Amino acid sequence: MDRQKIKTFLTLGLVLLSCLVLFWGEQYLGKFSTRVLNLAAIFVILGASMNLVLGFTGMFSLGHAGFMCVGAYVSAILTMSPESKEMIYFMEPIISPLDKIHWPVFPAILTAGLVAAFFGFLIGFPALRLRDDYLAIATLGFGEIIRIIVTNTISITNGSLGLKNIPPIKSLWVYWGFAIATIWILKQLINSSWGYAFKAIRDNEIAAEAMGIDIFKHKLMSFTIGAFFAGLAGALMGHLITSVDPTMFRFLFTFQILLIIVLGGLGSLTGSVIAGVLVTVMMEVLRFVEQPMNLFGLQIPGIPGMRMVIFALLLLVVILFYRQGLMGTREFNWDWVLDKVGVGRRKEKGVGVDG
């Protein structure tokens, strides 16, 4: 059988398998495990989208939490019922017409992404004229500005009290559906001529410009798309934990995503997926280190935040000894698997695009 056909079958098989796993998970997994897995899906979306900006386009942007914040609030305000809005906004009533709006969840999540993308576009326009550390500082600042605006526009966002009673979504299908769709879209994007332009800009801006690539346009596009998916993830986050408040989206959150993409490999979607799941699951598993424990007769009281120390150490080790992360810039592909199991490779002849 020809290799291309085998690959198509394998891909279909994988899709079927993931459907089965999701089906099984829906049926038999407990509430807690489902929640952790849903959170993992959100972190996969966040990791992949931030990787598009950092790993593939090479823009050191740290505003991801800000775009998440926009997405979370947009979707929450659009989907909450008018009654609960009336109850929650007791400091200052919500302005019209937002008080009457009661959208279904899916269009609200997509709108959240679009609004976040719009913010990304607005912020990217001035900020992307900077690069490297300066861009990092500017985007970090913008991220914080978004959060502070949200805290202070009380008649829209209910300020620091946050929002509660956001319609919950519990199904694994929704979160992983969005995660898989995100990965698929980003994969298509990265393998398109735009994607190659992103990578060329990352590798060498001057050469890319000399080849006739419009640097600013492509950077803005990558940044806006990254913000779109961050908004999507933020919206999902709101529906997962059913409440949002501005402190959730402090810039420390961005560093958690940064940890995922550095761990997985800057410039590898596969890496972001693996690390996204790994970090989220570890976050839960490692909760025991915050319990009081008895270490060789030494009584250690519970220290909240110990988990983060472990992640910080992990990040240090990765940066010092294993710079490229789990995957480097490599991606999972069937050719690699087929080579491993020894299915003969058709000799590449002439010029082709790696499929």
Add this chain to the structure above:
Amino acid sequence: MLKIEDLHVYYGGIHALKGITLEVPENKIVTLVGANGAGKSTTLRAISGLVPVARGKITFRGEEITRTKTAEIVKKGITLVPEGRRIFANLTVLENLNMGAYARTDKEEIKRDIQRIYEMFPRLKEREWQAAGTLSGGEQQMLAVGRALMSRPALLMMDEPSLGLAPLLVKEVFRIIKDIYSKGMTILLIEQNATAALQVADYGYVLETGNIVLQGPGKELAANDEVKRAYLGKA
């Protein structure tokens, strides 16, 4: 083919080009020589639209291209091989070549051109699937030239192609330049290696702090005492 009249470029307060006038005729090699900071690279960057032009006029095939966007200039047929082998290190050799054809849409012709580049540089063919960053210095320079040729330029501008290469490779680079030239390409070349550059060039300009101080046929300039003393290191 390319005409520059009274070109002025500023970097902030620094007056980098103070009114340069030069001409590159079709099917010729023209070289700009001069010390560091004389404005050679700036001239090329201004032609490519990578730095803003303050005053002056650049025309290409009778059409004014001053202040045209780089992407448009590449489409019109002027491609720059930037200084210092700026290849895309994480992309494969093939992907690098494909990026060179970024402004083009004729897929079949692009494939054929890639084959032509491989014929010209068999080493690149061998390394087709390798990340460009793993190539040796000489191979990277070949790739940078090959990539620039992928845009099918009518005028190829090369900024210090022999920079940082071993003497043997420098010879190889000049062989390549002559080879490309013999296939009907017009070349505007910048070189620190003024001797070699003036040997291959039909015409040369000597730049000094943003001004053209001397010009003439390449071999004549190479023999000029003043040029020898200032740039060739001979008394």
